Amino acid sequence: MLYLAQVQKNPISHYIELQTLACQITENVWEVNNSDVFPLAKDSSLGEGVLVLVERQSNGEIISIQEAKEWLLSLLQQYLTKNAINPQFVAAEQDKVERWRQEITSQNLELNRRFLEIETRREELQQLEQSLKHEKEELEELAKKLQK
Numbered sequence: 708m709l710y711l712a713q714v715q716k717n718p719i720s721h722y723i724e725l726q727t728l729a730c731q732i733t734e735n736v737w738e739v740n741n742s743d744v745f746p747l748a749k750d751s752s753l754g755e756g757v758l759v760l761v762e763r764q765s766n767g768e769i770i771s772i773q774e775a776k777e778w779l780l781s782l783l784q785q786y787l788t789k790n791a792i793n794p795q796f797v798a799a800e801q802d803k804v805e806r807w808r809q810e811i812t813s814q815n816l817e818l819n820r821r822f823l824e825i826e827t828r829r830e831e832l833q834q835l836e837q838s839l840k841h842e843k844e845e846l847e848e849l850a851k852k853l854q855k
Contacts, residue, residue: 710761711737711775714753723747725761725772745769 712725727743753759758775786792
């Protein structure tokens with residue numbers, strides 16, 4: 708599992724530790740979590756305060772550690788530059804959402820119209836059924852009278 712962590716010195720033991728800041732859930736989803744602290748090898752050349760990416764196995768063993776500078780810069784470039792998420796991008800996405808909302812509203816109105824149409828036809832069929840039932844009863848009464 709991949710973690711974003713900060714190198715820090717334990718104030719009691721004075722050993723170098725890694726304080727987790729976030730944990731990768733999926734490729735583009737991270738969970739902010741600064742509850743884990745795990746020791747770092749005594750011979751580590753990482754300075755206090757440095758941000759690192761740490762890959763750990765499920766048993767907690769560290770597989771790799773690398774400075775997070777390049778990774779963070781690529782995230783900033785990807786998401787916060789003029790070519791990524793900016794006011795124009797947000798406005799375009801809002802326009803898309805508004806078009807979708809209008810389309811869904813239109814579809815909903817059409818479905819409601821069709822439902823009312825079907826309901827009206829059902830009521831008409833029920834009335835016709837009642838009328839036919841009534842006529843059948845009248846015809847049966849007439850047939851009985853004619854047989855006498």
